[in-house]
Amino acid sequence: MDRQQEFVLRTVEERDIRFIRLWFTDVLGMLKSVAVAPAELESAFAEGIGFDGSSIEGLTRVYEADMIARPDPTTFQVLPWRGERHGTARMFCDILTPDGEPSLADSRNVLKRALAKASDKGFTFYTHPEVEFYLFNHPADASAPLVPVDQGGYFDHLARGSTHDFRRAAITMLESMGISVEFSHHEAGPGQNEIDLRYADALTTADNLMTFRTVVKEVALEQGVFASFMPKPMADQPGSGMHTHLSLFEGDRNAFHEPGAQFELSKTARSFIAGLLVHAAEITAITNQYVNSYKRLWGGSEAPSYVCWGHNNRSALVRVPMYKPGKGNSSRIEYRALDSATNPYLAYAVILAAGLKGIEEGYELPEATEDDVWELTDAERRALGIKPLPQSLDAAIQIMETSELVAETLGEHVFDFVLRNKRQEWDAYRSQVTPFELKRFLQVL
Numbered sequence: 464m465d466r467q468q469e470f471v472l473r474t475v476e477e478r479d480i481r482f483i484r485l486w487f488t489d490v491l492g493m494l495k496s497v498a499v500a501p502a503e504l505e506s507a508f509a510e511g512i513g514f515d516g517s518s519i520e521g522l523t524r525v526y527e528a529d530m531i532a533r534p535d536p537t538t539f540q541v542l543p544w545r546g547e548r549h550g551t552a553r554m555f556c557d558i559l560t561p562d563g564e565p566s567l568a569d570s571r572n573v574l575k576r577a578l579a580k581a582s583d584k585g586f587t588f589y590t591h592p593e594v595e596f597y598l599f600n601h602p603a604d605a606s607a608p609l610v611p612v613d614q615g616g617y618f619d620h621l622a623r624g625s626t627h628d629f630r631r632a633a634i635t636m637l638e639s640m641g642i643s644v645e646f647s648h649h650e651a652g653p654g655q656n657e658i659d660l661r662y663a664d665a666l667t668t669a670d671n672l673m674t675f676r677t678v679v680k681e682v683a684l685e686q687g688v689f690a691s692f693m694p695k696p697m698a699d700q701p702g703s704g705m706h707t708h709l710s711l712f713e714g715d716r717n718a719f720h721e722p723g724a725q726f727e728l729s730k731t732a733r734s735f736i737a738g739l740l741v742h743a744a745e746i747t748a749i750t751n752q753y754v755n756s757y758k759r760l761w762g763g764s765e766a767p768s769y770v771c772w773g774h775n776n777r778s779a780l781v782r783v784p785m786y787k788p789g790k791g792n793s794s795r796i797e798y799r800a801l802d803s804a805t806n807p808y809l810a811y812a813v814i815l816a817a818g819l820k821g822i823e824e825g826y827e828l829p830e831a832t833e834d835d836v837w838e839l840t841d842a843e844r845r846a847l848g849i850k851p852l853p854q855s856l857d858a859a860i861q862i863m864e865t866s867e868l869v870a871e872t873l874g875e876h877v878f879d880f881v882l883r884n885k886r887q888e889w890d891a892y893r894s895q896v897t898p899f900e901l902k903r904f905l906q907v908l
Contacts, residue, residue: 467536468508475501475552478541484553485512485534486673488570490880491752492806494673497532498551507534511559530566532556538670540640544681555670567874570808574666577812577872581819586711586718588815591645591662591795592672594803595703596679596692598629598654609697611654612688626656633658633682640678642671652700662708665815669807694751694802695758702759702766705803708784709814710795711735720794726774726783727794733828736772736781736796738821739814740829743770743780743800745866746813747852748859748885749873750801754892757855759802767799771832771849778836780852800852809873809881816872857889 475483482498485507489495497514499507511531534554542551558569565572581588598612613626630647637644643661650657658679660671676692683690695702711718711731719732728736751760759766765777772781782797801810820826829848836849844851853859860882863869870878 465536467539468505471508471536471539471554472504474539474541475504478550480541480550480552482551483507483534484542484551485532485556486553487532487556487558488673488806488808490568490570490806490809490877491884492570492804492809494677496553504534508536511556513561529561531559531561531563533559540674543636543639544678544685553674555673567876568880570806570877571666571669573873573877574669574808574812576874577815578664578666581711581815584819584822585713586819587713588665588811589662589710589712590665590668590811591660591708592668592801592807593646593657593659593704593706593708594672594675594692595650595655595657595705596690596803597652597696597703598626598656598683598688598690599696601687601689611652613649614653615649626654629682629686629688630656630658632686633679636678636682637675640674642674650701650703652697655701655703662710665811669811672807692803694753694756694804695762698758698762702762703803704759704766704799705801705805706797706799707801707811707814708795708797709735709818711818717792717794719796720792728783729794731822732794732796734821734824734826735818736783736821737826737828738818738824739781739796739798740770740772741826742813742817742820742866742868744850744853744859744862745869746817746863747800748856748863748881749813749869750798750805750810751859752806752856752881752885753804754856754888756802756804757853757859760800760852761854765799767852769836769844769849769851771836771847772796772828773832776831776833776836778834779832783831809877813869813872816868820868855889856885856892860885860889 480501483504484496484498487495497512499512511533513529513531534556536554538555540553542553557571558566560566578588600610600612626649634644634647644658645661646659648657663671679690692703719729720727721729761768767780769780771779773779774783775785776782780799782799784795784797798814832849853862864882
């Protein structure tokens with residue numbers, strides 16, 4: 464037994480932890496959980512916990528149902544909302560086959576494989592997400608209009624505002640679990656908030672994001688409201704994105720930084736951005752996985768709709784933030800398409816793969832776009848070589864299904880499941896008769 468496992472067992476005993484929740488994520492990014500008693504923990508570390516994988520979205524087929532969840536002791540944290548006495552803790556799990564091999568259908572393993580490829584090239588991949596979400600009052604029934612908890616706007620300081628209390632409680636809970644928060648504020652929409660997590664390696668960030676979504680929903684329940692990470696819950700208000708800052712490090716050196724270069728960006732950074740631009744359309748069905756995601760991408764309010772990059776240009780898909788003099792390690796790029804409902808393991812895996820492809824192939828970066836891309840005409844965008852992102856989930860699926868990069872990154876099992884699942888979602892969506900159609904056409908046709 465290694466030292467980390469011994470630490471977990473000792474902490475469980477000393478803090479009177481009665482339940483340990485083993486967490487993992489299905490292919491759609493939904494958190495799954497099984498609880499074990501302290502007496503079973505040593506066995507769980509050694510052998511894992513068996514479960515029926517065929518009942519989990521995308522994990523395995525019925526005739527090969529047996530799977531094993533083995534907890535990662537480095538992810539052990541006490542759940543603060545479960546109380547001090549007779550407490551509950553959690554650990555993330557790696558999903559294995561019965562013979563102990565990593566499951567090809569495990570989202571966490573998909574990201575681990577991508578990070579291992581980067582490591583082979585000498586890179587560590589760091590990410591810093593800015594997570595947006597809405598807080599609503601509970602509706603009387605499912606058909607009732609959504610009522611945001613306030614009418615605030617961007618950076619508004621609302622006297623006695625419930626969102627102040629909410630953010631304070633959520634951040635306190637996150638930091639008690641070792642998840643560092645950098646900023647928090649009211650966002651542009653009524654009841655919309657943003658909490659930014661500190662830089663961490665991409666696997667830690669993905670684990671933190673799964674915890675983040677759970678914490679936010681728990682705190683919302685405690686305060687009598689509900690939280691939603693839906694990309695575009697209200698047609699006339701901004702969507703919820705998850706702009707993510709990215710950088711590659713070689714040891715302690717930021718591989719994206721080059722003193723004296725344009726925007727202080729190294730050739731590695733420029734090729735990484737070029738990779739993102741070349742493969743952006745292919746990865747969009749992963750970074751924006753729901754039919755509702757495209758209401759955000761094409762609904763304005765600073766959501767990126769076109770494939771371009773720019774220095775401090777918030778209408779661009781990839782933004783290069785202002786360089787801080789003397790802080791080479793702060794050089795980074797920001798990918799703005801991601802929404803808050805993505806599966807972070809798969810999203811970071813395909814983003815990394817696209818960037819690494821740009822580095823491997825030596826992609827040339829086109830000229831930066833400094834115009835407000837939304838204000839350009841279609842003809843002007845075509846003249847500048849600026850292409851649109853997919854405009855619907857259907858379009859995104861059709862582009863992704865021909866992508867060797869995404870197929871290789873996700874692996875055949877996950878790739879096929881995502882395509883099959885998203886086609887079903889699109890078919891179900893397009894068969895709906897919407898309130899828009901009834902209101903516009905029912906009485907006039």
